[in-house]
Amino acid sequence: MADASLHQSLGQQQSLAPQMRRSLEILQANSMELQQLVQQALEINPVLEDITESISLDEDAPDPEEADSMDHLNETDDDWRDLEIMERRSNPWSADDEERREHLYNSIVAPETLQQHLSHQLDLSLVDPDVRMATRHLIGNLDPRGFLDLPARELASRLGIAKKTMDEALKLLQGFEPPGIGASGIQESLLLQLERNGEGNSLEYKIVRDHLEELARKRYPQIARALGTSVERISDAASRIGRLTPNPGGDFDPTGNPYIQPDVVIEKTDEGFKARLTNEYMPKLRISDFYKDMLGKTSNDRKARHFLREQIREGRTLIRSLSLRQETILSIAEKLIEHQPAFLEKGPRHLRPLTMNEIADQIGLHATTISRAVAGKYVLTPHGLMEMRAFFAAGYQTADGTEVSNAGVREAIQDLIAKEDPAKPLSDDALAKQLKTQGIPVARRTVAKYREQLGILPSHLRKSFTG
Numbered sequence: 001m002a003d004a005s006l007h008q009s010l011g012q013q014q015s016l017a018p019q020m021r022r023s024l025e026i027l028q029a030n031s032m033e034l035q036q037l038v039q040q041a042l043e044i045n046p047v048l049e050d051i052t053e054s055i056s057l058d059e060d061a062p063d064p065e066e067a068d069s070m071d072h073l074n075e076t077d078d079d080w081r082d083l084e085i086m087e088r089r090s091n092p093w094s095a096d097d098e099e100r101r102e103h104l105y106n107s108i109v110a111p112e113t114l115q116q117h118l119s120h121q122l123d124l125s126l127v128d129p130d131v132r133m134a135t136r137h138l139i140g141n142l143d144p145r146g147f148l149d150l151p152a153r154e155l156a157s158r159l160g161i162a163k164k165t166m167d168e169a170l171k172l173l174q175g176f177e178p179p180g181i182g183a184s185g186i187q188e189s190l191l192l193q194l195e196r197n198g199e200g201n202s203l204e205y206k207i208v209r210d211h212l213e214e215l216a217r218k219r220y221p222q223i224a225r226a227l228g229t230s231v232e233r234i235s236d237a238a239s240r241i242g243r244l245t246p247n248p249g250g251d252f253d254p255t256g257n258p259y260i261q262p263d264v265v266i267e268k269t270d271e272g273f274k275a276r277l278t279n280e281y282m283p284k285l286r287i288s289d290f291y292k293d294m295l296g297k298t299s300n301d302r303k304a305r306h307f308l309r310e311q312i313r314e315g316r317t318l319i320r321s322l323s324l325r326q327e328t329i330l331s332i333a334e335k336l337i338e339h340q341p342a343f344l345e346k347g348p349r350h351l352r353p354l355t356m357n358e359i360a361d362q363i364g365l366h367a368t369t370i371s372r373a374v375a376g377k378y379v380l381t382p383h384g385l386m387e388m389r390a391f392f393a394a395g396y397q398t399a400d401g402t403e404v405s406n407a408g409v410r411e412a413i414q415d416l417i418a419k420e421d422p423a424k425p426l427s428d429d430a431l432a433k434q435l436k437t438q439g440i441p442v443a444r445r446t447v448a449k450y451r452e453q454l455g456i457l458p459s460h461l462r463k464s465f466t467g
Contacts, residue, residue, distance in 0.1 A: 023321040027328065027369070030113075030376030031261045034325075038283050041318055047291040047311045048318070052284045113376060114146060114181075114252035115139050121176045127168075133368060134161050134169035138182060140371050140389060143453060146181045146249025147189065158355055159367060180248040185449050187212050193244045203229065203237045215241065217460055262380040263388070264333040266344065273344050275333035277326055278380075285322070287315050328365070328373045329388075335359045336379075336391045343391075347383050348411050354392050409435070409442060410450045417456055425459040 029037055042048050118139045122132065137159060143149045150158075156166035173182040179196040183189035190208045199205055207215055211223045220234045227234070266275050295308045339358070342350035356370040363370075374388040416434050420426045426434065428447045435442050448458075456462070 022317055023324065024372060026318070026321040027325050028372040028375050031263060033376070034282075038285070038318075038322075041315075042285075045311050045315055045318075047288050047308065048315045049286050049288045050283050051286055114142060114144070114249045115375060117252055118142075118173070118176055118181070122172075125172060127172060128165075130162075130165050131168045131172065134165050135172050136368070137161070137371060138166075138169055138173050140375060142182070142249065144249055144252075145247045145453065146178070146183075146252075147186075147453070148182060148184055151184065159357065178245065178248045178251070180245055183248075186246050186452055189246070189248060190241065190244050193248075203227070203233065204241050207234070207237055208241060213458075216458060261378070262385060263329055263377045265380045266333065266337060266382070268344075268382060273337045273341070275330060275337055277330055279326070282322065282326065285315070285319050287312055287319075325373075328363075328369070329377060331363050332359060332370065332373055332388070333379065335362055336388075340391060344382060348408065351391070351408055356392050359392075409440060409446075410454055412438065412440060413447060413450055414454055414456070417451075417462075420462075423463065425462040427459045430459075 026034065026037065038050075042050055119136070122135055122139070125132070125135075127135070134156070137155060138148065138152060141148055141150050141155055148155075152166050152170045153163065155161075156163060170182060174192055176182070180189035180193040183192055187208060190212075191205065194200065194202065194205045194208065206227060207223060211226065214223050215238060218238075220231045220238070224231045224234045262278055264275050265278055266273055268274075291308060291312065295305065295312070336354075336359075337344065339354050340351060342352065356367045356374075360367040360370045374392070377388040378385055379388050379391075412435060413431055416426060416431055428451065429444045431447045431451075432442055432444045435447070451458070
């Protein structure tokens with residue numbers, strides 16, 4: 001009989017308590033996801049009450065203690081019912097019309113964002129925790145087209161992430177759907193798509209890798225001579241390249257969602273810019289007095305007491321997590337006002353470079369917490385609705401020491417192209433030289449990248465002929 005032995009090993013494993021996981025889940029949720037999480041909690045947990053509609057909308061609102069009384073709740077419930085009756089009297093819609101409208105509203109599904117789509121894939125990936133976190137940072141650094149707004153190596157340097165870890169994270173991200181995601185620009189994205197299709201050694205791959213500019217100008221004979229093949233083969237390859245996706249994140253463009261709700265509004269007052277939470281989608285929850293009283297009456301039923309205690313504990317965790325979420329978002333917004341006054345006054349051209357680490361240090365949180373807090377959140381500013389993460393951007397220092405963000409550089413490029421002579425459009429090299437005269441040192445390839453992000457054609461395709 002073989003010897004049997006028992007081995008005991010001691011090791012460390014990092015895990016999050018259920019309460020902490022719940023808190024992080026709520027912090028990271030956008031407005032639509034949060035509504036779903038709360039609705040699910042209300043359906044599962046009997047001790048939770050949504051008293052949103054029970055709170056008086058009058059200016060002379062009672063104090064919180066009075067608002068919690070059953071008499072007050074009954075009175076406000078009656079007021080709401082009376083208001084609904086009055087509205088129905090003046091409403092020309094029939095009951096069938098109301099039912100159809102309600103069905104329409106209930107059928108509205110918020111489109112999935114690119115970040116959500118990639119995060120779901122990341123959640124299913126079995127990877128090292130450090131690689132997982134680095135991948136989350138990369139996902140948060142993607143522009144609407146699915147391209148990296150900041151090179152992975154530079155992002156790693158800013159966040160203090162090891163080069164090897166970031167390289168593994170980038171490889172993981174570029175293996176997600178849709179193909180071509182996580183690239184530095186159109187060229188790399190097309191190459192990634194070809195590699196995914198098993199065409200890493202194909203004629204198409206060589207054309208994209210070495211002759212993309214000639215391909216855009218349809219210089220097929222020149223490409224054919226360089227690659228030692230026929231013009232017909234180059235033409236066929238060009239057709240196949242044309243079926244690839246130059247904009248892998250396009251189907252997930254968040255600007256196509258008409259139901260985006262701002263989490264924060266930044267507005268100008270007599271005392272300067274102020275941030276306020278909208279709270280338009282934030283329910284007001286509390287623990288039911290009925291179940292709290294029941295807990296004291298079930299002293300002889302251990303199972304019932306244990307169940308009620310667990311439900312009350314989970315309910316309080318949810319309420320605290322919702323409150324903490326709002327406090328964190330507001331704190332971040334207030335710091336953004338401190339760091340971006342020029343943007344708020346003058347517009348996107350004056351958005352200065354800012355990292356999440358800077359805000360994290362000032363608020364006393366970790367940079368990953370800031371990343372979670374701004375994910376999928378929107379701010380209504382004097383210059384329109386924008387993603388909260390858009391306030392965090394890399395950039396450049398001008399000749400006079402002023403900092404300008406990537407968004408500012410893109411706007412400067414757009415302004416130069418808008419003013420150019422259509423018969424003599426500015427090349428990327430000419431744009432780089434013009435920016436340099438403005439004190440913005442940007443390389444030609446960077447100009448090309450930003451021009452592509454703006455959806456602007458190269459100079460030879462912008463040229464117009466008159467007469």
